[in-house]
Amino acid sequence: MSTLLTPAELEARLRDIGATRYHNLHPFHRRLHAGQCTKGEVQAWALNRYCYQAAIPIKDASLIARCEDADVRREWRRRLADHDGTQADGADAPGGIERWLRLTDGVGLDRAAVISQSYALPATRFAVQAYIQFVRERSLLEAIASSLTELFSPQIISERVSGMLAHYDYVTKDTLAYFDKRPPQAKQDSDYALAYCREHARTAEQQHAVLEALHFKCDVLWTMLDALDHAYGEAGHIPPRAFRPGSFPALNP
Amino acid sequence: MSTLLTPAELEARLRDIGATRYHNLHPFHRRLHAGQCTKGEVQAWALNRYCYQAAIPIKDASLIARCEDADVRREWRRRLADHDGTQADGADAPGGIERWLRLTDGVGLDRAAVISQSYALPATRFAVQAYIQFVRERSLLEAIASSLTELFSPQIISERVSGMLAHYDYVTKDTLAYFDKRPPQAKQDSDYALAYCREHARTAEQQHAVLEALHFKCDVLWTMLDALDHAYGEAGHIPPRAFRPGSFPALNP
Numbered sequence: 001m002s003t004l005l006t007p008a009e010l011e012a013r014l015r016d017i018g019a020t021r022y023h024n025l026h027p028f029h030r031r032l033h034a035g036q037c038t039k040g041e042v043q044a045w046a047l048n049r050y051c052y053q054a055a056i057p058i059k060d061a062s063l064i065a066r067c068e069d070a071d072v073r074r075e076w077r078r079r080l081a082d083h084d085g086t087q088a089d090g091a092d093a094p095g096g097i098e099r100w101l102r103l104t105d106g107v108g109l110d111r112a113a114v115i116s117q118s119y120a121l122p123a124t125r126f127a128v129q130a131y132i133q134f135v136r137e138r139s140l141l142e143a144i145a146s147s148l149t150e151l152f153s154p155q156i157i158s159e160r161v162s163g164m165l166a167h168y169d170y171v172t173k174d175t176l177a178y179f180d181k182r183p184p185q186a187k188q189d190s191d192y193a194l195a196y197c198r199e200h201a202r203t204a205e206q207q208h209a210v211l212e213a214l215h216f217k218c219d220v221l222w223t224m225l226d227a228l229d230h231a232y233g234e235a236g237h238i239p240p241r242a243f244r245p246g247s248f249p250a251l252n253p
Numbered sequence: 254m255s256t257l258l259t260p261a262e263l264e265a266r267l268r269d270i271g272a273t274r275y276h277n278l279h280p281f282h283r284r285l286h287a288g289q290c291t292k293g294e295v296q297a298w299a300l301n302r303y304c305y306q307a308a309i310p311i312k313d314a315s316l317i318a319r320c321e322d323a324d325v326r327r328e329w330r331r332r333l334a335d336h337d338g339t340q341a342d343g344a345d346a347p348g349g350i351e352r353w354l355r356l357t358d359g360v361g362l363d364r365a366a367v368i369s370q371s372y373a374l375p376a377t378r379f380a381v382q383a384y385i386q387f388v389r390e391r392s393l394l395e396a397i398a399s400s401l402t403e404l405f406s407p408q409i410i411s412e413r414v415s416g417m418l419a420h421y422d423y424v425t426k427d428t429l430a431y432f433d434k435r436p437p438q439a440k441q442d443s444d445y446a447l448a449y450c451r452e453h454a455r456t457a458e459q460q461h462a463v464l465e466a467l468h469f470k471c472d473v474l475w476t477m478l479d480a481l482d483h484a485y486g487e488a489g490h491i492p493p494r495a496f497r498p499g500s501f502p503a504l505n506p
Contacts, residue, residue: 122472219375
């Protein structure tokens with residue numbers, strides 16, 4: 001069914017998935033950066049996205065933990081430091097998770113409640129868990145390929161930051177400091193992952209698996225925004241026990 | 254925080270979760286049995302729910318696989334036969350999965366496409382996978398407790414069957430034969446699981462874990478209907494590559 005692609009063709013196919021399936025195309029993202037989200041929606045987005053941020057070092061460590069190649073392990077280790085930082089209070093150089101918590105602080109969410117993840121949508125938790133499982137259980141090549149959404153993140157980040165600063169008066173440059181460091185980190189990370197996939201996807205089957213891994217990851221990100229849209233958008237179908245704007249924290253026992 | 258409950262109090266708390274959180278309260282279920290779903294929605298429901306059906310023997314075998322108690326293993330083994338039957342073609346006594354496929358046949362879906370699960374919503378797959386993981390990774394007591402939604406299924410099944418027969422002319426008693434056998438099976442299964450939880454949840458912590466396991470399972474079922482509602486209801490946000498009514502099967506490569 002599949003034919004063997006050249007590395008350049010494989011890269012083009014990967015970039016095409018980004019151009020057609022990445023979550024910058026999702027209605028919720030467009031509303032978020034166009035200033036059309038309520039404050040409750042911005043809070044719900046930050047709160048739910050925290051679950052994803054918190055899972056990143058776990059999935060990266062899972063990748064390192066099943067990798068026999070010390071070169072890959074060394075390279076991948078930098079991601080742990082990027083997200084976890086070097087000190088618990090982030091005094092010197094806060095990692096990505098600490099910087100995300102400054103974002104949730106900035107939009108008025110209780111930090112302990114955010115960290116508990118108890119108020120996140122179940123759909124968020126299931127999607128994030130699926131990502132971790134994918135990295136644990138699939139081939140190393142697929143695990144690496146599933147990180148390739150970072151190829152497209154510099155664009156979404158610039159849309160998000162400029163749009164949110166322009167449209168929401170409670171969002172400041174400090175609140176969004178998370179995003180300052182991400183584009184160069186994402187570029188470095190995705191350059192490596194892309195080169196790895198170009199080099200190691202040597203059969204049509206492996207190339208198909210690489211493409212499917214990126215589709216899968218796009219599904220994870222898309223599903224997270226679908227769930228936010230359904231719960232906090234116009235329809236307003238907030239599931240039991242999830243975050244309710246204006247009454248936070250208010251978890252039932 | 255928690256105090257120790259009597260077995261009867263624990264059971265009452267479990268039944269209360271069913272009364273307030275079970276997916277018979279979900280708007281999609283209410284539309285489904287009230288005849289307000291389009292044929293595309295009924296098909297999408299049957300197609301997505303297949304993923305759940307197909308996962309049941311996997312989660313049940315996962316439970317048996319991590320259980321040291323032969324009494325529990327023997328009891329739980331019946332569930333495998335209930336779902337997988339005894340012959341591939343289901344000629345003698347079709348199992349639950351084969352009977353579900355007769356339902357998807359009956360609503361006009363291509364069987365191979367259903368079985369591929371490729372057209373299901375990613376949110377469905379993530380929720381189902383979360384259920385399997387839960388049964389694999391949590392304590393045996395929590396794994397058993399997560400099956401307790403069966404306490405409430407006879408009610409939803411009777412609503413579903415009578416409502417669907419009354420309202421959809423393409424749905425026949427044969428199509429819904431899946432549901433004929435489920436109420437007595439579910440009663441037998443849930444009687445056992447409930448007695449197990451009443452007996453083995455001996456500390457406040459264990460009782461809390463049992464209650465949370467049932468909440469988790471309700472979240473799984475609720476999230477599946479949320480995803481259907483968002484994709485196929487009025488808003489119509491079908492994610493990339495998922496089932497599209499009227500153009501099935503039509504998966505992109």
